[in-house]
Amino acid sequence: MPRQPDRPKYTVPGLTLADGGDVAAVLQERLVALVDLALTLKHIHWNVVGPRFIAVHKMLDPQVASVQRMVDKTAERVATLGAVPHGTPGAVVATRSWPDYPLARATTVDHLRALDAVYDRVAASHRDAAARLADLDDVSQRILVHQLRHLEFFQWLVRAHLESSGGSLPDAQ
Numbered sequence: 804m805p806r807q808p809d810r811p812k813y814t815v816p817g818l819t820l821a822d823g824g825d826v827a828a829v830l831q832e833r834l835v836a837l838v839d840l841a842l843t844l845k846h847i848h849w850n851v852v853g854p855r856f857i858a859v860h861k862m863l864d865p866q867v868a869s870v871q872r873m874v875d876k877t878a879e880r881v882a883t884l885g886a887v888p889h890g891t892p893g894a895v896v897a898t899r900s901w902p903d904y905p906l907a908r909a910t911t912v913d914h915l916r917a918l919d920a921v922y923d924r925v926a927a928s929h930r931d932a933a934a935r936l937a938d939l940d941d942v943s944q945r946i947l948v949h950q951l952r953h954l955e956f957f958q959w960l961v962r963a964h965l966e967s968s969g970g971s972l973p974d975a976q
Contacts, residue, residue: 811885818884818940826940827886829932833947834877835898836925838890841870843904843921853910855964866957873950880943915964916973922958926951 814823848863878888889898901924906917929951936944965972 809887813885815884815940815942820885822939823884824886826936826943827881827884829935829939830877830881830884830943831886831889832898833929833932833950834874834881834888834890835895836928837870837874837877837950838895839899839901840921840925841867841874842895843918844870846904847906847914847918850906850908851911851914852908853912855911859911859915859964862960866960869953869957873953876946876950880946884943911964915961919958919961919965919972922954922961926954926958929954 809827810824811820811827814820814827818826844863844867848860848867851859851863874890878890881888904917904921906914909917929947933944933947933951936947962972967973
């Protein structure tokens with residue numbers, strides 16, 4: 804059963820305790836997704852093989868570092884709101900709603916296709932979370948929007964490896 808978010812005993816000025824708890828719960832969902840993304844990126848970094856190995860291998864480390872900064876910023880905002888950020892492996896596995904990354908050692912193209920799908924999910928859910936925060940907390944919303952800009956940029960880098968010279972992606976709808 805997914806863990807229920809801890810309700811804060813205090814929050815930031817200008818938010819009610821209930822709103823602070825709601826914002827923290829939205830951010831906790833994003834924290835889980837970002838911890839999972841950081842681990843997935845590093846897993847791909849270690850297990851990618853084949854043509855363009857070095858380009859993909861080197862492309863992923865800055866993405867890992869950036870996502871780890873997002874994790875930290877998100878967790879610190881949860882704590883600022885008076886809640887407890889849960890970023891342990893157990894919390895991630897217990898609360899995520901998506902399956903584990905499916906590939907182990909695989910070619911660059913296979914990993915990049917799978918990573919494109921991961922970025923689709925993470926970016927879409929970040930966008931949804933930012934919209935849910937629009938009327939609750941503009942500070943937390945801005946954090947998510949800033950992160951979303953980076954997530955979309957990273958997906959563009961991934962897609963540049965997959966894109967045809969005609970501008971289409973394989974398996975695109």
